[in-house]
Amino acid sequence: xxxxxxxxxxxxxxxxxxxxxxxxxxxxxxxxxxxxxxxxxxxxxxxxxxxxxxxxxxxxxxxxxxxxxxxxxxxxxxxxxxxxxxxxxxxxxxxxxxxxxxxxxxxxxxxxxxxxxxxxxxxxxxxxxxxxxxxxxxxxxxxxxxxxxxxxxxxxxxxxxxxxxxxxxxxxxxxxxxxxxxxxxxxxxxxxxxxxxxxxxxxxxxxxxxxxxxxxxxxxxxxxxxxxxxxxxxxxxxxxxxxxxxxxxxxxxxxxxxxxxxxxxxxxxxxxxxxxxxxxxxxxxxxxxxxxxxxxxxxxxxxxxxxxxxx
Amino acid sequence: xxxxxxxxxxxxxxxxxxxxxxxxxxxxxxxxxxxxxxxxxxxxxxxxxxxxxxxxxxxxxxxxxxxxxxxxxxxxxxxxxxxxxxxxxxxxxxxxxxxxxxxxxxxxxxxxxxxxxxxxxxxxxxxxxxxxxxxxxxxxxxxxxxxxxxxxxxxxxxxxxxxxxxxxxxxxxxxxxxxxxxxxxxxxxxxxxxxxxxxxxxxxxxxxxxxxxxxxxxxxxxxxxxxxxxxxxxxxxxxxxxxxxxxxxxxxxxxxxxxxxxxxxxxxxxxxxxxxxxxxxxxxxxxxxxxxxxxxxxxxxxxxxxxxxxx
Numbered sequence: 283x284x285x286x287x288x289x290x291x292x293x294x295x296x297x298x299x300x301x302x303x304x305x306x307x308x309x310x311x312x313x314x315x316x317x318x319x320x321x322x323x324x325x326x327x328x329x330x331x332x333x334x335x336x337x338x339x340x341x342x343x344x345x346x347x348x349x350x351x352x353x354x355x356x357x358x359x360x361x362x363x364x365x366x367x368x369x370x371x372x373x374x375x376x377x378x379x380x381x382x383x384x385x386x387x388x389x390x391x392x393x394x395x396x397x398x399x400x401x402x403x404x405x406x407x408x409x410x411x412x413x414x415x416x417x418x419x420x421x422x423x424x425x426x427x428x429x430x431x432x433x434x435x436x437x438x439x440x441x442x443x444x445x446x447x448x449x450x451x452x453x454x455x456x457x458x459x460x461x462x463x464x465x466x467x468x469x470x471x472x473x474x475x476x477x478x479x480x481x482x483x484x485x486x487x488x489x490x491x492x493x494x495x496x497x498x499x500x501x502x503x504x505x506x507x508x509x510x511x512x513x514x515x516x517x518x519x520x521x522x523x524x525x526x527x528x529x530x531x532x533x534x535x536x537x538x539x540x541x542x543x544x545x546x547x548x549x550x551x552x553x554x555x556x557x558x559x560x561x562x563x564x565x566x567x568x569x570x571x572x573x574x575x576x577x578x579x580x581x582x583x584x585x586x587x588x589x590x591x592x593x
Numbered sequence: 594x595x596x597x598x599x600x601x602x603x604x605x606x607x608x609x610x611x612x613x614x615x616x617x618x619x620x621x622x623x624x625x626x627x628x629x630x631x632x633x634x635x636x637x638x639x640x641x642x643x644x645x646x647x648x649x650x651x652x653x654x655x656x657x658x659x660x661x662x663x664x665x666x667x668x669x670x671x672x673x674x675x676x677x678x679x680x681x682x683x684x685x686x687x688x689x690x691x692x693x694x695x696x697x698x699x700x701x702x703x704x705x706x707x708x709x710x711x712x713x714x715x716x717x718x719x720x721x722x723x724x725x726x727x728x729x730x731x732x733x734x735x736x737x738x739x740x741x742x743x744x745x746x747x748x749x750x751x752x753x754x755x756x757x758x759x760x761x762x763x764x765x766x767x768x769x770x771x772x773x774x775x776x777x778x779x780x781x782x783x784x785x786x787x788x789x790x791x792x793x794x795x796x797x798x799x800x801x802x803x804x805x806x807x808x809x810x811x812x813x814x815x816x817x818x819x820x821x822x823x824x825x826x827x828x829x830x831x832x833x834x835x836x837x838x839x840x841x842x843x844x845x846x847x848x849x850x851x852x853x854x855x856x857x858x859x860x861x862x863x864x865x866x867x868x869x870x871x872x873x874x875x876x877x878x879x880x881x882x883x884x885x886x887x888x889x890x891x892x893x894x895x896x897x898x899x900x901x902x903x904x
Contacts (some may be wrong), residue, residue, distance in 0.1 A: 303614060305636075324862045325616075543901060551635045551864040551895035584862035588855060588904045 283434060286471040291338050291434040292441055298337040298370050302326055302439070304446045307549045309419025314565055315571035318547075321443040324554050324584025328394065330362035331582050332426070335461055339424045340367050342431045348373050350420035355401075355408040357383040358511055359583055360426035365396030376421055378411045380404075386587065392473070421493065427459025428517025437465025443578045444473045453578040454561040456480035457490040457531060458512040460520035462582060467527035477578075478529040484508075484539060489515050490524070491531040494579075508536055508592055511557035511583065519579030523579070532564035539563050540592045546581070558582045594745060594834075596783040602649050602745040603752055609648040609681050613637055613750070615757045618860045625876055627883035630761065632754040633855075635865050635895025639705065642893050643674035643737070646772055648745030650735045651678050653742045659684050661731035666712075668694040668717040668895055669822055671737035676707030678730060687732055689722045691715075697898070738770025739828025748776025754889045755784045763882070764889040765872040768792035768801040768842060769823040771831035773893060778838035788889075789840040793875025795819075795850060800826050801835070802842040819847055822868035822894065843875035850874050851903045857892070867903070869893045 287377050305320045323331040340352060351374030361377045369376035377396040379388060380403035391398050399415065401407040413423050425432065439462075440453055443467040453470050455463045467479040483490050492500040499521055505513040516524065534542075543559035546552060558581045565577055634642040651663055662685030663673050672688045679686035688707040689716035691701060702709050706848040710726065726732050734744065740857045750773075751764055764781050766774045778790040794801050797818040803811040810832055816824040827835065845853075854870035857863060869892045876888055 329862060547864050547899055551640060553858050553862040553864060588858055589901070591899070591902070593899045 283430060283468055286473060287497040288434055288437055288441060288469060292438045294341050295337045295435060295438065298327070298585055299334055299368060300326055301442050302562050304443060305550050305552070309549050310545060314572060314577070315569055316574065317576045318565065319443065319447045319576065319578045320550060320581050321438055321439055321578055322552060322581050324499055324552060324558065324581050328359070328362045328366045328585055329437055329585040330358040330359040330363065331439050331462060331580065333367060334438050335429070335432035335465070336360065336363035336424070336560050337370070338365040338435030339429060339431040340371050340373055343422055347422045349424065351376060352424050353378065353412050353415045353421040354424050354426060355412045356377070356426050357387060359494055359585060361387065361396065362390050362394055364424060365391050365394035371394035374421070376415045376419070378408050378415070380408065384587070391453050396497045414450055425517070427461030427484045427514065430519055432451050432461050433463045433465045433468070433520055433523070435465065437469040439580055440466040440469035440578070441473050444469065444477065447576065447578065448475065449576050450477045450578045452480055452576040453580065454480050454482055454565045455580040456509065456512055456557045456560040457483045458557065459514035460490065460516040460578065461522055463528060464520035464523040466580065467523060471527050479527060479530040480529055480564060480568060482560040483531050483533050484512060484520070484532045486558060488533050491533055493521065494525065494528070494531055508539055511555060512560065532567050534560055534563040534567060538567070542566065544593050551588060552581070553584045554581050594741060594779055599745055599748055599752060599780060599783060600828050603749045605652050606645055606648045606746060606749065607790065609678060610645055611636070611637055612753050613852065615754060616861050616863070621856060622861050623889070625883060626880055627876070627885065628887045629876065629889065630754065630758045630889045631861060631892050632750055632889055633863060633892050634750055635863060635869065635892050639670070639673045639677045640894055640896040641670040641674065642747055642750050642773060642891065643670040643854060644678060645749050646740070646743035646776070647671065647674035647678040647735070649746030650682070650740060650742040651682050651684055654733060658733045661733065662687060663735050664723050664732040665737060666690070666723045667737050668698060672698070672707065673701050673705055675735060676702050676705035680706035685732070687726045688795045689719050689726070695898070699847045703790050704885055708713060736828070738772030739830045741830055744773050744776045744779070744831055744834065746776065747773045748780040750891055751777040751780035751889070752784050754891070755780065755788065758887065759784055759786065759867070759887065760887050761788045761889045762886040764891065765791050765793055765876045767820065767823055767871040767893055768794045769793065769845040769868065770825035771827040771835060773891065774839060775831035775834040777891065778834060780817070782838050790838060791840055791875060791879060792842040793801050793871040794842050794844050795823060795871060796844045796846055798824050798889065799844050802844055804832065805836065805839070805842055819850055820868040823871065843878050845871055845874040845878060847879070853877065855904050864895045864897060865892050866894045866897050
């Protein structure tokens with residue numbers, strides 16, 4: 283994917299997304315020994331960066347495809363992002379979700395106009411159900427992270443951040459399915475001046491770290507992390523980009539995630555997901571590298587259940 | 594206090610404060626049946642609007658007064674605001690605080706360079722201690738809310754909000770000691786186009802509501818509210834302004850405060866104090882008045898203890 287594709291993508295989705303604010307904190311700078319710039323995608327429409335990729339993927343469909351709708355299986359932010367993007371673009375969105383998903387997430391999808399289809403909580407059931415919708419309605423399946431148009435869309439957050447702060451030496455993102463970090467790494471490569479991309483990943487779901495070591499896409503056998511957005515695995519579209527353009531994946535403990543999350547809430551006065559805190563935790567762990575440098579941190583989203591906070 | 598004084602005050606304090614962002618939420622608009630504009634003073638330096646009044650009060654001192662320092666007694670945001678303002682202006686700040694105040698508040702004052710003086714947790718002890726500092730050091734006592742320069746400073750938040758949204762019909766603030774609502778009412782009067790000021794106050798500490806009824810400054814016999822910033826009472830400098838320029842004080846229940854607070858956190862993705870939520874709760878209670886109008890809400894601050902949230 284080249285620079286022009288990212289520029290075009292950004293122009294295309296601008297009417298459907300917010301150019302989110304960039305926040306700073308003197309205390310967090312002192313703690314990191316660096317200048318940190320927080321790109322606040324928790325303020326994005328529907329509360330997460332996923333809006334960018336979802337909007338781009340739908341806009342890029344042919345008119346006929348748009349008429350038949352889109353489908354995805356997700357119990358997370360991408361379900362809401364695809365629903366809201368589709369609604370904004372006058373397209374039907376079928377969302378396959380395990381029946382065990384929290385009621386609040388189901389309501390959110392319906393609130394954004396998504397058509398909710400519940401299934402058994404297994405990957406097989408999810409895939410079976412979405413295949414059925416593709417066949418029955420001619421809907422186009424859109425993957426939450428392993429899709430070129432989604433990757434390009436997610437990269438626009440870093441593009442905006444670099445327009446705001448052109449002199450970044452590093453940009454940190456959390457690593458889940460790989461869409462955000464792949465898009466970010468492309469944007470840092472094309473629009474930064476020697477800006478390197480670093481991923482943060484919980485030790486408990488370190489598939490991306492291990493994948494970079496082995497050269498093959500690895501999976502997680504356990505998913506025992508508070509960062510519930512990061513339990514997914516890389517795919518064949520984003521992994522080669524990550525191999526080529528990501529400098530390093532830094533693993534962090536659950537305790538480091540909670541500490542970083544609390545600092546973001548207390549000091550930046552914003553509500554963010556545990557997954558977002560993984561990026562700051564990784565920056566704190568990279569202190570030597572960061573000394574007196576400028577680093578961007580992508581705050582990926584802010585959809586949290588206030589009744590089950592870790593502090 | 595006239596328009597020019599507010600303009601001059603704003604120019605004076607600009608180097609020491611942030612022009613904080615204004616946020617909106619489609620869902621909160623739907624719930625209120627109005628367009629709501631949230632002025633986010635939780636993003637202000639030290640985390641609350643109090644920075645504005647404190648900075649203005651210190652700048653207005655003579656050089657000799659500045660040399661002798663300032664003193665206040667407060668266990669809340671004004672203690673931090675006076676400490677940070679004084680530090681920014683090269684002035685000593687003596688902060689009298691009850692020994693029973695939370696450790697985190699004492700640390701915050703010291704972190705901003707304030708000189709902490711602990712005393713017994715009674716009003717008499719606080720006043721005695723600050724009188725002593727006035728006598729011994731020649732320091733100038735600055736009241737957190739009943740001071741013309743403080744009132745002017747607090748009014749600049751509403752002035753900025755009206756610069757951002759000139760067509761506000763209403764502006765809502767919480768009511769505690771009366772500095773914020775008095776300054777806001779002045780700013781709404783001078784810079785708004787028929788913009789009316791409404792105060793939100795917990796039923797549990799409804800001294801301002803009762804004061805407007807009786808025409809005299811009333812006090813609270815109980816202070817059983819989650820909105821810990823609003824337990825203070827009005828003073829002779831701000832009460833006449835409130836009588837003249839505030840349209841109404843709307844009282845809200847503790848449950849309404851918590852509901853509004855949760856909505857702000859979940860929908861705006863920001864961390865705010867319970868006191869700030871009182872203003873939104875009052876707006877929700879004014880639905881008839883607000884129908885299809887534009888209303889500003891001052892989010893007064895974001896210094897909360899994450900370990901004791903009401904949800």
